[in-house]
Amino acid sequence: MKGIEHEKVGLLPIWGWAAVTGALIWSLYVITLAPTTGFWDTSEYVATAHIVGIPHPPGNPLFVVIGRVWTLMLGWTGLAVATRINLLSATMSAGASVLWFLAVVRIWAHFTTDRRHQLVAAFAAVLVGATAYTVWAQSNLNEKVYTVSLFFVALVTYLAMLWEDETGTPRGDRLLVLIAFLLGLGAANHTMSVLPLPALGLFVLWHDWKTILRPRLVGLALVFAAIGFSMQLLVVPIRSNQNPLIDEANPECETVVSALITPLKMAPKVGGLVPDDAYCEPLRASLAREQYLKPPLTDRQAPIGAQYANYWQYFDWQWARGADGRVRWLFSMLFLFFAFVGLWQHWKGDRDSFIYFATLLFTVTIALVFYLNFKYGYSLFTLEIPDLAQHEVRERDYFYIVSFNLWGLYAGLGIATLWGWFVEQREAKDPGGRSLLRASPILALALVPLLFNYGKADRTGDFAARDWAYNILQSVEPYAVLFTNGDNDTFPLWYLQEVEGIRRDVTVIVHSYLGTLWHPKQLRELTTPCPDGVDPADTPSVIVCQRPFDPEAATPVSRDMNPTPPTRSVIALTDEQLATLPVAYIVPADTTFAVSEWVEATVRGGEVISFPDILVLHIMQQAAGDRPVYFAATAPPVYGRWRLQPHLLRQGLAHKVVHQLLESTADTVYLGNDLDVGWIDRPRTRELLWNVFQLEYLFGWDEWPEPSTRASIPAQYYMAFLSLGLAEQLREQPDEAERNFARAERFLNLSGLADEP
Numbered sequence: 111m112k113g114i115e116h117e118k119v120g121l122l123p124i125w126g127w128a129a130v131t132g133a134l135i136w137s138l139y140v141i142t143l144a145p146t147t148g149f150w151d152t153s154e155y156v157a158t159a160h161i162v163g164i165p166h167p168p169g170n171p172l173f174v175v176i177g178r179v180w181t182l183m184l185g186w187t188g189l190a191v192a193t194r195i196n197l198l199s200a201t202m203s204a205g206a207s208v209l210w211f212l213a214v215v216r217i218w219a220h221f222t223t224d225r226r227h228q229l230v231a232a233f234a235a236v237l238v239g240a241t242a243y244t245v246w247a248q249s250n251l252n253e254k255v256y257t258v259s260l261f262f263v264a265l266v267t268y269l270a271m272l273w274e275d276e277t278g279t280p281r282g283d284r285l286l287v288l289i290a291f292l293l294g295l296g297a298a299n300h301t302m303s304v305l306p307l308p309a310l311g312l313f314v315l316w317h318d319w320k321t322i323l324r325p326r327l328v329g330l331a332l333v334f335a336a337i338g339f340s341m342q343l344l345v346v347p348i349r350s351n352q353n354p355l356i357d358e359a360n361p362e363c364e365t366v367v368s369a370l371i372t373p374l375k376m377a378p379k380v381g382g383l384v385p386d387d388a389y390c391e392p393l394r395a396s397l398a399r400e401q402y403l404k405p406p407l408t409d410r411q412a413p414i415g416a417q418y419a420n421y422w423q424y425f426d427w428q429w430a431r432g433a434d435g436r437v438r439w440l441f442s443m444l445f446l447f448f449a450f451v452g453l454w455q456h457w458k459g460d461r462d463s464f465i466y467f468a469t470l471l472f473t474v475t476i477a478l479v480f481y482l483n484f485k486y487g488y489s490l491f492t493l494e495i496p497d498l499a500q501h502e503v504r505e506r507d508y509f510y511i512v513s514f515n516l517w518g519l520y521a522g523l524g525i526a527t528l529w530g531w532f533v534e535q536r537e538a539k540d541p542g543g544r545s546l547l548r549a550s551p552i553l554a555l556a557l558v559p560l561l562f563n564y565g566k567a568d569r570t571g572d573f574a575a576r577d578w579a580y581n582i583l584q585s586v587e588p589y590a591v592l593f594t595n596g597d598n599d600t601f602p603l604w605y606l607q608e609v610e611g612i613r614r615d616v617t618v619i620v621h622s623y624l625g626t627l628w629h630p631k632q633l634r635e636l637t638t639p640c641p642d643g644v645d646p647a648d649t650p651s652v653i654v655c656q657r658p659f660d661p662e663a664a665t666p667v668s669r670d671m672n673p674t675p676p677t678r679s680v681i682a683l684t685d686e687q688l689a690t691l692p693v694a695y696i697v698p699a700d701t702t703f704a705v706s707e708w709v710e711a712t713v714r715g716g717e718v719i720s721f722p723d724i725l726v727l728h729i730m731q732q733a734a735g736d737r738p739v740y741f742a743a744t745a746p747p748v749y750g751r752w753r754l755q756p757h758l759l760r761q762g763l764a765h766k767v768v769h770q771l772l773e774s775t776a777d778t779v780y781l782g783n784d785l786d787v788g789w790i791d792r793p794r795t796r797e798l799l800w801n802v803f804q805l806e807y808l809f810g811w812d813e814w815p816e817p818s819t820r821a822s823i824p825a826q827y828y829m830a831f832l833s834l835g836l837a838e839q840l841r842e843q844p845d846e847a848e849r850n851f852a853r854a855e856r857f858l859n860l861s862g863l864a865d866e867p
Contacts, residue, residue, distance in 0.1 A: 136204035153605035163356030221459030239518030294338025360628035452523030504818030585762030588673035624722035
């Protein structure tokens with residue numbers, strides 16, 4: 111089957127039909143493409159690709175480099191950077207579809223010479239796989255690195271199918287070396303890229319076990335795998351040494367050699383031969399993702415049955431996401447049946463490649479669920495396990511993108527198999543009849559995911575994450591310190607600051623990252639006043655000093671404040687002092703800590719104060735009288751630890767620490783003890799909600815598109831409008847109160863909380 115891709119079938123060669131199919135898939139993704147950034151890690155990866163930063167461990171340098179090159183290449187389009195990155199995701203997935211198409215043609219050629227059947231099988235497989243809900247949703251809104259890994263898995267798989275037909279030849283050897291290089295390089299994007307490794311190992315042993323007895327070939331493959339992975343070991347520490355504005359884990363190394371040998375440290379029997387001080391410890395910690403304190407596999411975070419139930423929940427989403435539960439379940443069972451038909455046909459037709467695909471399917475399904483060791487699913491077992499800490503913080507279906515893509519491929523192959531069987535039966539009874547036409551309704555089943563997933567996967571007109579960030583940043587005054595709590599009140603803000611250049615004067619402080627040593631050190635540098643003649647804009651992607659307030663990127667109300675730059679950093683502690691702070695300590699008795707003359711932070715006896723909380727107090731003390739301090743409205747655990755509510759004043763989506771006695775006036779209104787933060791700046795919040803915030807289009811939505819933020823983000827808008835409505839009511843403005851209550855109700859409905867008992 112050498113060169114089968116070049117054989118002409120109808121108007122085009124087979125590779126041409128693959129390209130046309132990929133173009134159709136790409137067009138579908140583009141039609142439903144998100145116009146800007148999204149929630150969760152999307153904003154982090156758009157921002158780091160734009161500035162060549164270091165995202166969360168292990169740093170994903172391949173994606174960052176590809177993303178940066180891609181955005182530069184598409185600069186001529188004038189599209190927003192986030193849109194270009196979303197297009198990258200669409201292109202990677204469509205490229206994977208092309209490779210799957212060619213792989214399927216090669217597989218099907220082992221048991222049928224009818225090129226029509228091969229093309230039909232490939233098209234049906236690719237269509238179902240590409241429109242599986244999670245694959246689609248990851249392809250039109252770049253979550254982070256997963257579609258690039260999907261492309262690598264498809265590329266390695268296609269090359270493995272080529273090797274099957276080139277075994278023992280010089281070209282076959284070169285293919286194995288290329289596969290090894292791609293596995294190493296793909297690992298610099300995400301470990302998902304190396305998921306084909308078990309399948310490749312078994313495939314080689316099954317198809318030609320003597321291959322592993324060729325030391326020169328094996329050695330060459332290992333060398334090229336190491337060369338590919340060296341991107342992870344070189345790009346991350348080298349860029350980190352340049353202090354980019356986003357530099358998570360700060361994996362700097364003193365020398366290139368220390369970086370290159372660091373993986374040996376993670377293999378004790380080998381690494382123990384090298385002195386500990388020869389390694390790069392920050393890089394090792396980043397590679398091991400120590401920041402996340404993942405438990406060992408023997409310590410299950412949820413019962414294994416619950417973890418597989420979570421996988422089934424996500425599998426049930428793939429084929430008819432827009433249908434109600436019972437109909438969706440019926441389609442799930444139907445497509446599972448189709449997939450088993452496809453697997454059976456593959457087993458009969460080409461045992462060797464079946465070994466590869468079956469092992470890969472097992473790896474990305476059964477084995478991956480066990481390896482990931484998730485907590486209870488975000489929306490599963492919520493009644494049985496009400497403790498949110500025992501659940502994942504969001505839906506994790508994206509980790510199974512390769513799995514669902516493969517199940518979709520096999521479901522499409524099953525449909526094509528049934529179609530082929532029907533055609534054979536009809537032609538046997540009626541030679542020369544219209545068998546192909548009469549059998550076509552069977553192929554229409556491949557359109558089910560396209561039709562039922564379109565509404566859920568479509569992200570056109572979705573600016574919610576970008577505008578959420580805009581609304582938070584514009585809520586605070588110039589040169590503000592803004593404490594955030596997690597991903598969704600942090601990453602979109604990073605995106606807006608680093609990509610769109612809006613409110614770079616605001617210092618975003620991530621409470622969860624304050625538990626590290628690198629985040630406080632970077633904050634110290636980022637908030638240090640600039641020496642005379644130094645302009646951070648000269649090197650906009652690295653940390654220099656406090657970035658200035660830009661009136662053009664702010665609202666009129668902030669512009670009119672005529673702010674002066676701060677005079678000191680928000681961190682006054684040296685590296686040595688930071689290192690000696692306790693990880694946590696128990697407060698022996700009720701204690702009050704002075705933040706300023708008017709503000710006190712209080713803790714109760716017996717409570718535990720953690721390292722991040724200590725730094726929150728330190729930063730508030732250091733900033734007092736020099737710059738305003740805010741807490742995002744999403745951060746009650748942060749300000750609640752110090753019982754700061756009596757000193758907080760709501761301004762839009764943020765709460766300001768007020769260094770004076772709060773008293774009720776026409777503008778400053780106390781809403782009572784029923785609300786977590788009872789004080790509200792009435793005129794500023796009114797100006798923000800009605801004249802500054804970008805959210806008008808949200809009132810036309812019937813459903814919040816992102817399931818894991820449905821309850822949280824709309825709820826914050828609800829609380830903002832509810833609070834302002836109560837303030838207007840207390841100040842005897844009934845019409846204004848009703849206007850705000852009406853908007854609050856709309857957001858309550860979007861959140862789904864109104865439906866809960």
